[in-house]
Amino acid sequence: MGSEQQSMAAPSRPREQHLVDKLLAEADIHINGDRPWDMRLHKRSALDEIVARQSLGLGETYMRGEWDAPALDQFFYRLLRADLTRHIRPWRDGLRILRSYLLNRQSRRRAFEVGERHYDLGNDFYSAMLDSRLTYSCGYWKDAGNLEDAQTAKLDLICRKLGLEPGMRLLDIGCGWGSLVSYAAEHYGVECVGVTVSREQCAYIQEHFGHLPITVHLQDYRHLNQRFDRIASVGMFEHVGRKNHRTFMQVAKRCMKPDGLLLLHTIGKNQRHSSTDPWIEKYIFPNGELPSSGQIADAADKLLVCEDLHNFGSDYDKTLMAWHENFEKHWDRFAERYGQRFYRMWRYYLLSCAGAFRARHIQLWQWLLSDRRPGGVARVS
Structure with missing residues (x-):
């Protein structure tokens, strides 16, 4: 009976499309695709963090093992060739550029x-x-x-x-x-x-x-x-x-x-x-x-x-x-x-x-x- 119930269980729902799916598609990168440069997603919340924190989110979720790409160099080649940053211009970047003009982050004290x-x-x-x-x-x-x-x-x-x-x-x-x-x-x-x-x-x-x-x-x-x-x-x-x-x-x-x-x-x-x-x-x-x-x-x-x-x-x-x-x-x-x-x-x-x-x-x-x-x-x- 247990095995019969197990076989009749409803299949897991497919993952809903995320903004990251649409962005990566422009770079010919698929989430959970089978090509070396495709992103293998291990934790769905990583996608939200990538959108919210962009470069930091992408890098830190990778460091935590929440996604992989067998050929990470090819992943980034495609990502950067597609210039996806044109879609997302957060206020943080403006503040960081302004800070680099106002502050001397390479002072003698920090050398x-x-x-x-x-x-x-x-x-x-x-x-x-x-x-x-x-x-x-x-x-x-x-x-x-x-x-x-x-x-x-x-x-x-x-x-x-x-x-x-x-x-x-x-x-x-x-x-x-x-x-x-x-x-x-x-x-x-x-x-x-x-x-x-x-x-x-x-x-x-x-x-x-x-x-x-x-x-x-x-x-x-x-x-x-x-x-x-x-x-x-x-x-x-x-x-x-x-x-x-x-x-x-x-x-x-x-x-x-x-x-x-x-x-x-x-x-x-x-x-x-x-x-x-x-x-x-x-x-x-x-x-x-x-x-x-x-x-x-x-x-x-x-x-x-x-x-x-x-x-x-x-x-x-x-x-x-x-x-x-x-x-x-x-x-x-x-x-x-x-x-x-x-x-x-x-x-x-x-x-x-x-x-x-x-x-x-x-x-x-x-x-x-x-x-x-x-x-x-x-x-x-």
Whole structure:
């Protein structure tokens, strides 16, 4: 009788269509579809939170395991290519943009926060995810077939664009774990000075590169006051903030010898009047703010001359996918230390950013700037 009652029970009602269904359909994403980029919904209330809190709701419900997508990078590629944000423009975004204009969220007092919360996660963790030099920025894949070669090609591209020669002094503003300064010292015979806001990065450089002419300082860039033949800043300008863009260029000019060059390698956004993604700012890069090309040009106006501008943002897609592959491969080593919530957060970070670069939603630029260098600079690629 029990089995007969069970067989006669009414089937569960199908899920009612939600606003999220309609929005995702514009991006060719189906909820509970069977394609790799489709959203697999585990908790229906997640949809209401996504509508109410948008980026934060999408990211936090994923971190809690309330939805999945087997190919999260493809999910975000389609989401961003469809530009669904045009449908929803909440008052929160206006307040966040206004706040970024009124407040200096990248002040000297806050300068070390991103180092403590992001870059100091553990050198062993980053060693497992990155290449052998711990290069935490976009690789150059033009003639490369793997992450190691792409990062080496990027470092050499920077050195060639700067025209490094033996005996020169190179300043690296935001030197990371020393990938550029160590490469430049080893292969181009230059003396290097690096600055970082990460204690872990500073300790790593001191431990591994004591045999090279490299000095590293744990300090904010605004305190720099030495002169150098060449200056590079790779993956650091994203932490400067629009209220400090001009200050950064003034510091670079102050530290640049006559006929010097600045290589600025930075992620950039397409629209000047837009705010930082709130999920990225809250969980990955506190106080981060991507510049637009116009903002960079404004900051350099009447201070420095743009000698060359190179966009290879599509290469960041490949770089992030390679980092994600390494992260997944070595996760067992860190699972107990960081836990499942961190795993889902980090996976979301890497793959959402890969999708964003693939969709050309964000860019990667190398600006070569000079103090009115006579004769200009020959282009290198």
